[in-house]
Amino acid sequence: MLLEVKNLSTEFKLKRGTVRAVDDISFTIDKGEILAIVGESGSGKSVTSLSIMGLLQKPGRIAGGEILFNSQDLNKMSQKELQQIRGNKISMIFQEPMTSLNPVWRIKDQIMESLMTHMKVSKQEALARTIEMLNTVGIPSPAERANDYPHQMSGGMRQRVMTAMALSCGPDLLIADEPTTALDVTIQAQILELLYRMREKFGMAVLLITHDLGVVSEAADRVIVMYCGKIVEEADVKSLFASPMHPYTVGLLQSIPQIDDDSDKRLYMIKGMVPNPLRMPHGCPFSDRCDRCLERCTQEMPELQEIDGHKVRCFLYDEVKEGASAK
Amino acid sequence: MGKKYSSKADENLIQAAEYVEKPESQLKEMWETLRQNKAAVVGLFIIGFLVLIALSVWVSGLMGKQILPYDPNHSDMTKSFIWPNAEHWFGTDQLGRDIFSRILDGTKISLFVGVAAVAISLSTGVLLGALAGYRGGRTDAIIMRVMDMMLAIPSILLAIAFMAVLGKGIDKAVIAIGLVSIPEYARIVRASILSVKENDYVQAAKVIGSSDSRIIMKHILPNIVSLIVVRATLGISTAVLDTAALGFLGLGVQPPFAEWGDMLGRARGFIFNAPYTLIFPGIAITTTVLAFNLLGDGLRDALDPKSRIK
Amino acid sequence: MNEVLMEIQNLSKHFILDTSLFGKPISVLKAVDKVSFRIDKGEAFGLVGESGCGKTTLGKILVNLHSPTHGKLFFEGKELTALDDKQRRSYCKDIQMIFQDPYASLNPRMTVGDIIAEPMIINQLLPANKVEERVIYLLNCVGLAQHQRNRYPHEFSGGQRQRVGIARALAVEPKLIVCDEAVSALDVSIQAQVLNLLVDLKEEFGLTYLFIAHGLNVVKHISDRVGVMYLGKMVEITSKRELYGNPLHPYTQALLSAIPIINPEKKKERIILKGDVPSPINPPAGCRFCSRCFKELDQCKLQEPVLKEVSPNHWVACHLFE
DSSP: OOOEEEEEEEEEEEEHHHHHHHHEEEEEEEETTEEEOOOOOTTSHHHHHHHTTTTTOEEEEEEEEEEETTTGGGGSHHHHHHHHTTTTTTEEEESHHHHOOOSOOOHHHHHHHHHHHHHHOHHHHHHHHHHHHHHHOOSSHHHHHHTOOGGGGGHHHHHHHHHHHTTTTHHHHHHHEEETSSOOOHHHHHHHHHHHHHHHOOEEEEEESSSHHHHHHOOOOOEEEEEETEEEEEEEEEHHHHHSHHHHHHHHHHHSSOOOOOOOOOOOOOHHHHHHTTTTOOOSTTTGGGOOTTGGGGTOOOOEEETTTTTOOOGGHHHHHHHHHHH | OOOOOTSOOOGGGGGOSSSSOOOOOOOHHHHHHHHHHHHHHHHHHHHHHHHHHHHHHHHHHTTTOOOSSTTOOOOOGGTTTTOOOOOSSTTTTSSSSSSSHHHHHHHHHHHHHHHHHHHHHHHHHHHHHHHHHHHHHHHHHHHHHHHHHHSSSSOOOOOOOOHHHSSOOOOHHHHHHHHHHHHHHHHHHHHHHHHHHHHHHHHHHHHOOHHHHHHHIIHHHHHHHHHHHHHHHHHHHHHHHHHHHHHHHHHOOOOSOOOOHHHHHHHHHTTTTTTTHHHHHHHHHHHHHHHHHHHHHHHHHHOTTTOOOO | OOOOOEEEEEEEEEEEEEETTOOOOEEEEEEEEEEEEEEEEOOOOEEOOOSSHHHHHHHHTTTTTTSSSEEEEEETTTTTGGGOHHHHGGGTEEEEEEEEETTSOOOOOOOOOHHEEEEEEHOOOSSSHHHHHHHHHHHHHHHOOOGGGGGGGGOOHHHHHHHHHHHHHHTTSSSSSEEEEEETSSSHHHHHHHHHHHHHHHHTTTEEEEESOOOOHHHHHHEEEEEEETTTTEEEEEEHHHHSSSSOSSSHHHHHSSOOOOOSSSSOOOOOOOOOOSSSSSSSSSSSTTOOOOOOOTTHHSSOOOOEEEETEEEOOGGGGG
């Protein structure tokens, strides 16, 4: 087990009240595994990744839980210790490559900085490795392009540069926060292909954060679905798409216009909207939008339970479990 | 087109209500935020106080009454250089005039010049900046080159140059100071327009058929008004300083009228024997400038929708 | 027989980026290059392409945010490109736009009611006392509560703001609405709501859409016919069924193949295009797609292919079909 997150909670203290962006979540990532966290705005998925990396800014703070990376609790480490790990053992790529790269530094300098900080290499070695990395991520004429500034490159190239930077020190875990959302479909395909190759070559694990179920379906091994800061479903990718359990997951899958769907019927919509985090409904956070809401759902919060390796947080499955254990 | 809304649509989202909410007052919110900034409130109080003094002196002057302890322009050589005491709170100057009264009297000039000069710079600068920013091309190039030329010369020198052409006197000083600051407003407005112009809502306004002037008035200016207000408030303090500077150089108000900078200038030689002739005008200038700066900073935070406290 | 609402003939939009000392253009960005197609009354025409293909620029030309460098535009038979400024502006009552970014397309200082009322006031469509009635009506049409009329945009979510944008576009009773990536910036579940709304409104008010998107899956749901653009040129136009069932142009095939299918059981053969989208500045001679094409012929580098009808109502610009 590479990463074990136990009961992580993150909150933001605002003037209007405290928002629990992440509420008591737990999951694990094994070596070489690609885990996807799926959710929409307000689900807490990005905050989760920032919490793991120790990159939360005020007024956000980790309110509880452990983040065990190779059995060491990241939450208990000082900033200095975290800096040793960041970029080195755990790397991150962000959604907007333009704002994540320093516009006044050349590409090669940005990558070399990361290399020289974490590994004891000379400048020449760092440059050589940089060019090698750029080549691996598929940048044509890497030796020349290394001298470019970010604005001279297209969005796809910049994302690949970001990836090169993240991978330069050979991390064990890559956190990719919406890595393909800002990119064209054909470039998206290239980036996903790249992540696969990296996994093959380096045995790297990936925490993939996205709202795009298509990307998840193509790239992930296991999937976690988050809603309003809680995990509502967790399964391996085949099971999730073949038999989604939580009504939210079901709704999401049904509302996406599919390319191989020939019928002209109306798109299924999940009614209502993501609730205001300061005014969450009582009980299950999805209760006000759920088609199959029971009386119980508006009063109690369901627990996360496991049924045949597939975890779900929903009262609809209580009978299944009780039924199974009663036999 | 009087068709009813289709029943296929999501009825969850339509709530039949008889009432329509009142628009939240943006002014109220701005005031709330401002109120929380103690420094700005202090500044506001000081300014209020100064305005009160200026108005009282001016109005009573108009009515022929004297509310000041002494006539600010009456000189009595037998009473020159008296140190501050119970009768003359700030002492008397080299011509035996009561400094306290002169300071109070000077308030109206400083404030008047400050506001009037800013009014001139603002109106002209905003107009030029709007033209340059919105039209672009040659209009932009010509206007901005003229602005650049003005900015290349230090403002005091430029003001003096204008005064040389216009002649001496407080009204000419107002115009000179006003003209000098035009480029700053023009630049701010132009830069804001350039950044706001590309926003989708401006494009949307064009698409629905708005004319250029309507777009500038309704869509662009309201979104940059906060910047202008902040700049103008800070500009008043600059104008007050500039007035004092010109006065110090003898170019502003003409004797015997009281003006803080002029008072400072004339008291230059007495710094050792009668420091109070310098200290009090100095404090008056500093306090006024500080007050406007504090208010301006507070306004900047209050008017920026992102930092507003809700 | 369908009536033609909008006819686009050889439309080009060039942006001059750099000129020499004597004013001669050095680098020209050919955002849209000799594009021709038509939009029929009552149809939803999907226009697809990746960034830099010129689809947004084309949309903006239709609503008069850009004026074309060359070419002609006909609306209901009238030549728009021959009109002067004032006359052209009067067509804003017929052609409207919905913008991509729900956060940038509404003036933050106006209430949503005022935003929707503005087009009616500017164009003097209704007497003043009737405007408010229609604002409420439009708010209801797009699924917003009427008591929120006096709220400001920042009090609404992205999806709701987009609805306000739709209401604004509907205010003038347009015949054609250009939807410029109208759902791209929204969360997946909200996209479904807004797409359904757009479809409903089209049926209800007899609207015609030019639906611009970069995702072929979104376009498929709402369109009748689809056009694919690449680097300023139209490379394929046909009905929805034909395009998704039998894509002819290699770029269309690559686009379709790049879209992830939401079904991990179906492993698909991905066409990965080599290289990046080349710059639309000073494009090379010949077919613009040939540097990335996987079915390149010798001819492709030398000669630009022309859009031809290779089967009934299926147009392609590719040397493979000549």
